Amino acid sequence: MVIPVPAPPTDNLYKFMSVFGLVLVVTALIVPIRIVDRVAAADARSVVLVTELLKNSEHDLDLAISEQEARKRGVSKEDTDELRRQHSEIALESQQLRRRLSDAESDSYAAQDEFTRWLVVSCVVGGLGFGMMVVGFWLWYTRVQKHQDRALCMETSA
Numbered sequence: 001m002v003i004p005v006p007a008p009p010t011d012n013l014y015k016f017m018s019v020f021g022l023v024l025v026v027t028a029l030i031v032p033i034r035i036v037d038r039v040a041a042a043d044a045r046s047v048v049l050v051t052e053l054l055k056n057s058e059h060d061l062d063l064a065i066s067e068q069e070a071r072k073r074g075v076s077k078e079d080t081d082e083l084r085r086q087h088s089e090i091a092l093e094s095q096q097l098r099r100r101l102s103d104a105e106s107d108s109y110a111a112q113d114e115f116t117r118w119l120v121v122s123c124v125v126g127g128l129g130f131g132m133m134v135v136g137f138w139l140w141y142t143r144v145q146k147h148q149d150r151a152l153c154m155e156t157s158a
Contacts, residue, residue, distance in 0.1 A: 014144065018136030024129025028122040035115045042108035049101040056097060060090045 067083040 014136050014140035016136075018133050018140060021129040021131070021133030021136055025126050025133065028126030028129060031122050032115065032119050035111070035118050039108070039111040039115050042104065042111040046101065046104045046108055049097055049104055053094060053097045053101060056090055056094045060087065060094065063087045063090065 063083055063086055067080060067087065070080050070083060
């Protein structure tokens with residue numbers, strides 16, 4: 001005696017395949033957008049640091065001009081020493097800003113590399129998802145829905 005094996009509900013499998021493919025496509029579209037936000041934030045940090053560095057350089061240049069003018073006018077040694085001290089403070093601060101800018105630029109490059117990797121992964125996943133979705137809907141329509149439509153049409157015409 002042979003035990004009958006029940007047939008799996010293929011229409012649900014086809015629908016699952018289609019919906020899962022659609023989920024993969026949507027995920028493949030969302031992931032790069034999230035990564036772009038990280039790249040933009042890293043680039044924004046770099047821009048802020050460059051702006052601070054430029055302001056520092058401008059202030060340093062103003063101090064150097066003031067020091068030169070003070071020497072020409074014969075200002076006291078204490079005043080020129082104060083200008084030199086401020087000049088060295090700004091130089092130290094500029095060094096720190098350059099280090100931070102270097103770190104921010106390497107963070108930006110790392111974020112761009114991460115974006116490139118995830119873009120490739122998203123394209124592959126999106127392509128697979130799109131293929132699954134198309135094949136799932138096609139199988140569902142040709143193997144299940146078409147026959148149900150025909151049966152319903154025969155039922156209503158009879």
